Amino acid sequence: MPEIVLQGVTKRFGTTVAVDGLTARICNREFFVVVGPTGCGKTTLLRLLAGLIHPDQGEIRFDGVSVRGMSPRERGVRMVFQGQDYALYPHLEVYHPERWSNLSFPLRLQGERTRRIQERVQRVVQRLGIQPAWFPRKPRELSEGEKQKVALGRATVLSPKVFLLDEPLAHLDPPARAKAREEIRRLHAELGTTTVYVTHDLAEAFILGDRVAVMCAGKFLQVGSPTELQDHPADAFVAEFVRSYREGLRQAFGV
Ligand SMILES: Nc1ncnc2c1ncn2[C@@H]1O[C@H](COP(=O)(O)OP(=O)(O)O)[C@@H](O)[C@H]1O
Numbered sequence: 475m476p477e478i479v480l481q482g483v484t485k486r487f488g489t490t491v492a493v494d495g496l497t498a499r500i501c502n503r504e505f506f507v508v509v510g511p512t513g514c515g516k517t518t519l520l521r522l523l524a525g526l527i528h529p530d531q532g533e534i535r536f537d538g539v540s541v542r543g544m545s546p547r548e549r550g551v552r553m554v555f556q557g558q559d560y561a562l563y564p565h566l567e568v569y570h571p572e573r574w575s576n577l578s579f580p581l582r583l584q585g586e587r588t589r590r591i592q593e594r595v596q597r598v599v600q601r602l603g604i605q606p607a608w609f610p611r612k613p614r615e616l617s618e619g620e621k622q623k624v625a626l627g628r629a630t631v632l633s634p635k636v637f638l639l640d641e642p643l644a645h646l647d648p649p650a651r652a653k654a655r656e657e658i659r660r661l662h663a664e665l666g667t668t669t670v671y672v673t674h675d676l677a678e679a680f681i682l683g684d685r686v687a688v689m690c691a692g693k694f695l696q697v698g699s700p701t702e703l704q705d706h707p708a709d710a711f712v713a714e715f716v717r718s719y720r721e722g723l724r725q726a727f728g729v
């Protein structure tokens with residue numbers, strides 16, 4: 475929901491400058507994709523937006539208000555984490571209305587009653603096609619696609635204002651990935667969130683993004699629509715990135 479503004483945001487780890495003086499504006503309800511090679515600072519940027527870590531310099535504003543010192547919950551932010559386990563709770567089942575479980579966790583943490591938990595979970599279960607047969611399972615007893623749906627479900631039971639996704643499809647096979655992309659796009663529209671989606675895959679960025687930011691060494695080299703990036707790359711890095719994407723398409727489909 476909110477418009478997000480980054481003003482000169484810098485984050486260092488020792489001598490590494492992970493995010494380097496980043497200035498950008500992400501529009502209300504935009505699907506904003508950040509794409510760049512491993513180590514360029516994408517995850518750090520999402521963690522800064524979530525409020526899990528804090529900038530050394532610069533400011534982040536949601537709808538014109540600084541979020542400095544605000545917790546992820548106060549910011550209305552939910553994040554789907556990178557990696558094979560999506561940071562699901564390994565020892566908890568997918569869902570149980572009266573116990574701490576992966577899908578009920580954020581609601582119980584808020585002190586919601588069982589009835590309300592059931593209503594909210596029912597909605598995400600329907601929205602995402604989560605099967606009741608998975609409810610008693612632990613995350614390790616789910617396939618990649620199933621885990622990914624549960625992670626999306628857990629992140630959206632509280633209808634976030636800002637939805638952050640860190641390479642959520644990297645572990646899915648190509649057909650499942652295409653389907654999951656559609657679901658994420660639909661979820662974004664239904665929730666009316668401002669979504670920041672991180673990937674190292676330019677094809678994915680072009681399919682999903684209203685606008686795409688090409689990131690390299692902690693900086694945005696260019697921010698624009700997929701068409702703008704392809705037709706008018708701002709520098710040699712972006713041009714090469716787009717060229718290798720086109721080359722990939724040519725090899726795969728002969729176009
Ligand atoms: N907690 C940390 N401690 C030290 N260095 C870190 C930490 N997190 C990230 N980095 C470094 O910051 C840079 C950016 O990392 P990251 O944001 O994870 O990149 P990406 O998600 O694009 O792969 C890398 O050089 C990484 O090694």
Ligand SMILES: [Mg+2]
Binds near residue numbers: 516
């Ligand atoms: Mg990362």
